[in-house]
Amino acid sequence: MLAKKIIIVGGGNAGLSVAAQLLRKNKSLQITIIEPSEKHYYQPAWTLVGAGVFDINKTVRSEKDYIPKGATWIKDAVETFLPAENKVITRQGNSYGYDALVVCPGIQLDWNKIKGLKETVGKNNVTSNYSFDIAPYTWELIRNFKGGTAVFTNPVGPVKCGGAPHKIMYLACDYWRKQGILDKCDVHILSGAASIFDVKEYAATLNNVIKDDNIKTHFGVNVTAVDAANKTIYYEEKNKDGITDRKEIKFDMSHIVPPQSAPDFIKNSPLSDPNNPYGFVEINKTTMQHSRFANVFALGDCINAPAKKTGAAIRRQAPVVVKNVLAFLANEKLRGEYTGYSACPIPTKYGRLMLAEFDYSNTPKMTFPFDQTKSRWSMWILKLKILPWLYWNKILKGTA
Ligand SMILES: Cc1cc2nc3c(=O)[nH]c(=O)nc-3n(C[C@H](O)[C@H](O)[C@H](O)COP(=O)(O)OP(=O)(O)OC[C@H]3O[C@@H](n4cnc5c(N)ncnc54)[C@H](O)[C@@H]3O)c2cc1C
Structure with missing residues (x-):
């Protein structure tokens, strides 16, 4: 044959x-x-x-x-x-x-679906971890932030790693807390999703982090444009009568995730x-x-x-x-x-991570013998050291 x-x-x-x-x-x-x-x-x-x-x-x-x-x-x-x-x-x-x-x-990353994004991302205090070339700029912005409004966005529709649009927000807040400036930071998340995370057990932990970090959440909104010169993000939000209102928010730094398809x-x-x-x-x-x-x-x-x-x-x-x-x-x-198994390692602070595992029914599917809704140092090490090693040495070679 x-x-x-x-x-x-x-x-x-x-x-x-x-x-x-x-x-x-x-x-x-x-x-x-x-x-x-x-x-x-x-x-x-x-x-x-x-x-x-x-x-x-x-x-x-x-x-x-x-x-x-x-x-x-x-x-x-x-x-x-x-x-x-x-x-x-x-x-x-x-x-x-x-x-x-x-x-x-x-x-595919549809940068063009947010007006003005392609021209400005990577400069003018607009960043995105969704690009190899731009991810280092995120750290430059976080490190140099001295307070003001920080806006993190998550588009309507599916994205790769649904956690990535908000993971970086928790780390930024923790960094600013350690610098003693978190109380001078007005942090917002504009998200196309209906809640912070689809699996309620893990969402409960994240909602506590959001409360501790004093993050203002805006769910079910659609980011439509960014105007770098005027440091403004434009978005749509349905009001209680179901009518779409056009809104805007001024920012001093922003992390924007493009729509994807x-x-x-x-x-x-x-x-x-x-x-x-x-x-x-x-x-x-x-x-x-x-x-x-x-x-x-x-x-x-x-x-x-x-x-x-x-x-x-x-x-x-x-x-x-x-x-x-x-x-x-x-x-x-x-x-x-x-x-439908998937997992999302969500750092909630430097040195602390919650490993969310679940399936099609959004039921937690924990593989470790402890409560994975809690953030832990061991799971941070898993993400920082073990998973990258596993990827290059085992996963791509077909042995894990
Ligand atoms: C910021 C960020 C954080 C993330 N965090 C996590 C995480 O913590 N945990 C996790 O599990 N996942 C995470 N992910 C998601 C993970 O990287 C993706 O789910 C994974 O890489 C998808 O694999 P893939 O093979 O489908 O696509 P990719 O790995 O993107 O590969 C697709 C390949 O197809 C090639 N290609 C494109 N067009 C064509 C064409 N016309 N013909 C032939 N080939 C083509 C591309 O060049 C590319 O090499 C993250 C992603 C991002 C961006």
């Missing part, structure tokens, strides 16, 4: 994990990773970079060093999918055929879920198989499943995809099942 051809679109956290795990199961598979970037980023550490406790240069490595032995890397970007013909077409105009396709090109080439493809407003890939949320194309699977930040978009979720999704791709190629029943 000829070796089966598997194409993986995207060599990020999900793509490399799946490639490495597949080859560990069966060395004879012909695995091709299509990935345009020569660099691979460990994005979860960007929050720590913004808080001044992690070196940005330690969050980037060469993609080539992580392509698993036995896989072929094509340095190109997929532009079009022809799933009825089992083909993908790349930007360079090449066509590649497959027996099974794994789709994982991540999520499926990469445009996914949105414009037959793989996209036509009913999903963000254009994510349409899959069965348990088997990770495409709902209409049986030899297509997807995982990571690009999927329409209602799981939180994190590397921690990918750690549980990857083995399910691997199991089900192999079963599909062997004409067997798909037995891998993903439960």
